Amino acid sequence: MQTEKQVLAIQSHVVHGYVGNKSATLPLQIRGWDVDCLNAVQFSNHTGYGHVEGYKLSGSQIKNIYEGLRAQEFEYQALLTGYLPSAEAVEAVFEVGTQMKSTNKDMIWLLDPVMGDEGRLYVKEDVIPVYKKILKSGLVTLITPNHFEVEVLTGIQLNSKENVIKALDFMHREYNIEHIVISSVPHATDNTILLTIGSTINEKPFVIRQSKIQSYFTGTGDLFAALLLDSVHRYGLSNLAIATTRAISIVSKTLKRTYEFGLSKNVPGCKMADKSMKFYELRLVQCIDIFSQIEHTDVKYEEYA
Amino acid sequence: MQTEKQVLAIQSHVVHGYVGNKSATLPLQIRGWDVDCLNAVQFSNHTGYGHVEGYKLSGSQIKNIYEGLRAQEFEYQALLTGYLPSAEAVEAVFEVGTQMKSTNKDMIWLLDPVMGDEGRLYVKEDVIPVYKKILKSGLVTLITPNHFEVEVLTGIQLNSKENVIKALDFMHREYNIEHIVISSVPHATDNTILLTIGSTINEKPFVIRQSKIQSYFTGTGDLFAALLLDSVHRYGLSNLAIATTRAISIVSKTLKRTYEFGLSKNVPGCKMADKSMKFYELRLVQCIDIFSQIEHTDVKYEEYA
Numbered sequence: 262m263q264t265e266k267q268v269l270a271i272q273s274h275v276v277h278g279y280v281g282n283k284s285a286t287l288p289l290q291i292r293g294w295d296v297d298c299l300n301a302v303q304f305s306n307h308t309g310y311g312h313v314e315g316y317k318l319s320g321s322q323i324k325n326i327y328e329g330l331r332a333q334e335f336e337y338q339a340l341l342t343g344y345l346p347s348a349e350a351v352e353a354v355f356e357v358g359t360q361m362k363s364t365n366k367d368m369i370w371l372l373d374p375v376m377g378d379e380g381r382l383y384v385k386e387d388v389i390p391v392y393k394k395i396l397k398s399g400l401v402t403l404i405t406p407n408h409f410e411v412e413v414l415t416g417i418q419l420n421s422k423e424n425v426i427k428a429l430d431f432m433h434r435e436y437n438i439e440h441i442v443i444s445s446v447p448h449a450t451d452n453t454i455l456l457t458i459g460s461t462i463n464e465k466p467f468v469i470r471q472s473k474i475q476s477y478f479t480g481t482g483d484l485f486a487a488l489l490l491d492s493v494h495r496y497g498l499s500n501l502a503i504a505t506t507r508a509i510s511i512v513s514k515t516l517k518r519t520y521e522f523g524l525s526k527n528v529p530g531c532k533m534a535d536k537s538m539k540f541y542e543l544r545l546v547q548c549i550d551i552f553s554q555i556e557h558t559d560v561k562y563e564e565y566a
Numbered sequence: 567m568q569t570e571k572q573v574l575a576i577q578s579h580v581v582h583g584y585v586g587n588k589s590a591t592l593p594l595q596i597r598g599w600d601v602d603c604l605n606a607v608q609f610s611n612h613t614g615y616g617h618v619e620g621y622k623l624s625g626s627q628i629k630n631i632y633e634g635l636r637a638q639e640f641e642y643q644a645l646l647t648g649y650l651p652s653a654e655a656v657e658a659v660f661e662v663g664t665q666m667k668s669t670n671k672d673m674i675w676l677l678d679p680v681m682g683d684e685g686r687l688y689v690k691e692d693v694i695p696v697y698k699k700i701l702k703s704g705l706v707t708l709i710t711p712n713h714f715e716v717e718v719l720t721g722i723q724l725n726s727k728e729n730v731i732k733a734l735d736f737m738h739r740e741y742n743i744e745h746i747v748i749s750s751v752p753h754a755t756d757n758t759i760l761l762t763i764g765s766t767i768n769e770k771p772f773v774i775r776q777s778k779i780q781s782y783f784t785g786t787g788d789l790f791a792a793l794l795l796d797s798v799h800r801y802g803l804s805n806l807a808i809a810t811t812r813a814i815s816i817v818s819k820t821l822k823r824t825y826e827f828g829l830s831k832n833v834p835g836c837k838m839a840d841k842s843m844k845f846y847e848l849r850l851v852q853c854i855d856i857f858s859q860i861e862h863t864d865v866k867y868e869e870y871a
Contacts, residue, residue, distance in 0.1 A: 269581075276574075276631060277602045277640050290592055290851050297582045300608060303623075305634025314634030318608075322621060326581060329610025329619030333844060335582050539638060546595050 272343030274300035279543040280480035285487035291552040311534030320349030344375040348387040373486040396436035403440040433462045467502040468565040476530035510558035577648030579605035584848040585612045585785035590792035596857040616839030625654030649680040653692040678791040701741035708745040738767040772807040773870040781835035815863035
């Protein structure tokens with residue numbers, strides 16, 4: 262009958278807006294996944310608004326809820342993990358991932374090591390060694406750091422092509438990660454362009470170039486990670502470049518529609534901690550038609566060399 | 567550009583499966599709503615499995631998160647409230663609803679007074695007087711009790727048509743509720759049939775008759791409440807009978823597809839606290855095509871007299 266695709270997604274929940282699990286869930290559902298959301302936090306809205314109310318789960322609360330799932334023997338083809346609120350929450354997710362891989366070694370674990378952006382950490386420093394430990398375990402299939410997170414994980418500044426390749430190599434070898442996609446890498450000389458750089462161990466890296474929209478969006482990385490998970494499940498991990506073009510294509514169309522909506526409200530782009538942010542929440546519900554377009558893309562990749 | 571429809575939905579969240587907000591959200595999103603989910607509990611799965619892990623929010627936690635939303639001045643056309651884990655959580659939701667109606671008197675508040683089913687309360691008794699107080703406030707637009715909840719709220723046994731009409735009248739007059747839809751009313755003599763009975767104050771009640779599927783489903787009431795909310799928003803509260811047929815039609819198709827899936831797994835119906843339950847979780851992701859069918863229905867209503 263219907264294909265059964267189940268993913269356990271552990272990251273944040275916001276009541277209003279689209280980041281974390283609120284950003285990941287609908288697109289995955291439209292693409293046929295039952296999404297089991299384990300919400301590691303519940304916030305009223307994303308932190309970009311400046312003011313937030315809400316609650317975080319402790320590491321043991323996360324583990325308890327997972328034990329509830331395990332008792333019922335639900336089966337998962339994938340684990341998606343994103344923002345986690347503390348080092349002990351990351352430790353708990355390590356235990357969850359270890360357990361899940363031990364019952365299904367083919368399970369895809371996409372780990373988005375959400376730690377910060379644009380030169381700024383938004384987690385505590387003690388989270389970093391725990392992510393390093395997880396990455397070294399060999400249990401994670403695919404990671405999607407942004408360029409800042411790569412710098413944090415590798416200690417290598419991504420200020421040249423040579424260094425990007427060095428960092429990819431470091432993550433493949435030292436961290437035992439087979440597949441890597443680095444999002445939002447600034448172009449060295451052209452600030453209207455953003456790069457996505459991907460790499461599978463022992464293969465040549467690839468790059469996707471895209472025009473940057475001059476506004477501020479949140480939840481984009483979470484949307485990308487979710488779509489990439491679907492896409493690698495669909496096209497196979499051996500086709501990471503093709504899978505990445507499909508995910509990028511959908512993210513890009515979603516951002517364009519979101520941006521047009523903001524403009525239609527006479528809000529010319531948005532800034533952090535500003536009332537304008539609510540007009541630039543990802544327009545996911547209004548992009549359902551986009552999420553259901555599976556094959557079509559005009560995004561191209563090329564060898565990164 | 568796109569229609570903006572925003573609903574604040576306050577009820578339970580389960581990581582796996584479809585009850586509460588997990589049952590309400592996807593169908594509403596497919597029908598164009600941005601659904602702000604304030605999850606009053608986070609459980610691993612619904613309680614029918616017999617074993618559950620998870621956490622409940624206190625009343626003050628619910629109010630704090632709402633204060634976060636209020637600070638950003640998000641606007642809502644509707645409030646949907648379902649299962650709440652304690653009397654103080656119900657009190658908190660009363661404050662939320664009061665505040666929201668004070669800023670938007672046209673807001674639809676659909677309250678599903680989730681207290682129990684089939685003769686059994688699954689909330690503490692102290693919840694009952696709080697629901698009665700809310701219903702008497704005149705702030706609630708529409709309620710969707712099942713027949714047991716009507717008996718709890720009115721003290722009238724729904725064992726005859728006369729008594730059903732007496733109970734509807736009691737709820738309109740004593741509780742100041744303009745619109746009522748009672749779900750899952752057993753037929754007096756034919757246990758293959760379920761009735762849905764609706765009523766708008768000062769108008770004749772209506773009834774919808776449906777064949778009962780011989781299995782056990784959870785989250786059906788939550789799905790119905792969400793679809794009815796969309797439906798009354800679409801057709802207008804003055805067309806409650808038509809709106810109800812549209813919602814029932816979609817619920818019915820969803821149950822049929824869910825049932826067929828269970829059968830395809832060689833599980834002939836499911837029982838409470840049994841491993842078979844996971845095969846009878848509502849197949850919402852596999853019913854997206856059904857949720858997008860707006861106008862079409864073959865469900866008929868007739869006068870209940």
